[in-house]
Amino acid sequence: MSVASARAERSRLSATDWEQAALDVIAEQGVAAVAVEPLARRLGVTKGSFYWHFGTRDELLEATLRRWEQADAGALIAQVDRIADPRERLLELFRRTSREMRSHVIYSALLKALDHPAVRPVMQRVSQRRIQYLSLAYRALGLSRRDATHRSRLAYGAYVGFLQLMLLLKLERMTAEEFEAYVDHVVATLIPARGSVQPAAD
Amino acid sequence: MSVASARAERSRLSATDWEQAALDVIAEQGVAAVAVEPLARRLGVTKGSFYWHFGTRDELLEATLRRWEQADAGALIAQVDRIADPRERLLELFRRTSREMRSHVIYSALLKALDHPAVRPVMQRVSQRRIQYLSLAYRALGLSRRDATHRSRLAYGAYVGFLQLMLLLKLERMTAEEFEAYVDHVVATLIPARGSVQPAAD
DNA sequence: GCCTGTCAATACGCTACCGTATGGATATGA
DNA sequence: TCATATCCATACGGTAGCGTATTGACAGGC
Known part of the structure; x- marks a missing residue:
């Protein structure tokens, strides 16, 4: 079924x-x-149609990003947030992040367009929110305020960096097992072992 | 001094x-x-000049990247490589990476252009080389082959991700001390403590 | 059955860039 | 001194995209 016939x-x-x-x-x-x-x-139509729905190209972009931000961007956190135990919650968050592609592909594409004035604020909000969520989880795990802040930035940075190296650089296509092993290593490195932290006083 | 007068x-x-x-x-x-x-x-000249020196725009790009790859891209590693103790070497690598900007800005800009056929292979080589270097250092520190591979990817991913979040997202402009503290946290998290690893058998 | 609002096609002008063609300027060395 | 190689300006044609203006098609309410 061609695009035009779909139309x-x-x-x-x-x-x-x-x-x-x-x-x-x-x-x-x-x-x-x-x-x-x-x-x-692509839609089997001419731009005569487009300019009926939108005033400019940037208007479309903004609308698209708005939709993405409120629909897709928070989906993962919403799912994981039901898990009570903070360590399990973090673990599940890391694990789920390592499945599914499309959402990461989009995030990564937007990351490459941060110079665009319509993109930057959206990405700021989304990223801040996620880092914030991570930080809270680390806090609940017993890390001090400082450590939680730092660790959440590190973890999120590792996520973002891995996206680039993986999706875009295709550094090498890992096998599924290789990938699992990597995620395990990340989890072991970035999530403190159970009982290794005593609640901080601050 | 204007561009034109410089010319x-x-x-x-x-x-x-x-x-x-x-x-x-x-x-x-x-x-x-x-x-x-x-x-x-920008150079105070017309493109008549350009097309005398280069055949096409892409030719310029390739030449530019070639020059960058062999001149700038390996500079840091070359400096740090003189340090004998692997732990000190890694530490110094992390520390130096956290100073100086321009080289990171360029790397980050190239990262955003990975779809371009001239950019991708250069970035593949440069990144591979760096990760490889990290891996060797981790190996020398006593990590197993697997762990060294994973840890080097994690560390480099954290570097790349931090670039995005910092330079491009300007998540928040940290103060110098804040930044130092963050680097310390990263070092503590990603470089095994002295004596915490016994040489692996593999 | 027709009027009106909704969506789309066509045709146009504009800008920014690529690459070519050709001739002009200048320095250098024979 | 003048010939050649080197570097640059000018003028041109081409492409891809933006946005506008105008007209056409069609469906639903009246």
Whole structure:
């Protein structure tokens, strides 16, 4: 089923359709590839349609990012947050992060477009929020305020860096077992062993 | 002293001048901003000059990256490599990495342009080499082959990720002391304590 | 059955960049 | 001194994208 024929069935497009397509393009080719005319071609339509739904290209971008931020970006944390034990929660967070791709691909693509004024604030909020969440979990694990802050930054930095080295550099494609072993090492290194921390006083 | 007047003194440009300017632009605005006409303006010259020195824009990019790879990219390792004790070597590597900016800015800018066919292989080589170096140091510290591989990836990933969060996201501008404290935390977390590892058999 | 609002096609002008062609300037050395 | 090699300016044609203006198609409410 070609793009154009898909369109023939749906007949008309909504703003949401454009945002959805824009997010796909971000995942596949990055923010810079979100261009009106290519997008229109992709949807089997001309830009005459686009400029009915949006005023400018940047408006589309902003709408797309807004949608991403509130729909996708917080999904993982929401799932894991039910786990009571902080160590299990962190562990599960690390583990889940290591599955699923698309969400990371998008995050990584946005990371490469931080110079864009519409992208930066969104990424700031999302990243801050996640680091904050990590920090709280570390805190609950018994780390001091300082250590929790530092460790959460380190952990999140490791996540972000791994994304680059993996998805984008394709440093080498690891096997599934190799990857599991790596995640285990990360967990062992970045999550304090059970009973190794006594609650800090601060 | 304006760009144009600087040019009036040097009078004529060499290919190296163009590569140098290109690297500056990469550091300031990323790979995508390396464009012939803007570069010419920056150098107080027209593109008539450029196309005498280079055949295409991509040729300039490749030459620039080639120069960067062999001149700048290995500088840090070369300095640190004289240190005999592996733990001190790693420590000094981490510490030095946390000073100086420009080299990291460039590395980070190149990271954002990995889709470009001229950039990817360069970054692969440079990153591989560095991770390899880290791994060897960890090995010398007594870690097993597996652990050294994993730990070096983790450490380098943390470096790369921190670059993004810092230089590009400007998550918050840390003070110098805050930053020192963070580096100390990283060192304590990612470099095994002295005497905590007994040489592995593998 | 037609009017109106909704979505889309077409055609246009504009900007920024790439790459080519050709001639001009300048320094150097024979 | 003048010839050649080196470096640069100018002018041109081409592409890809943005945004606007105008008209067309069609469905639903009246």
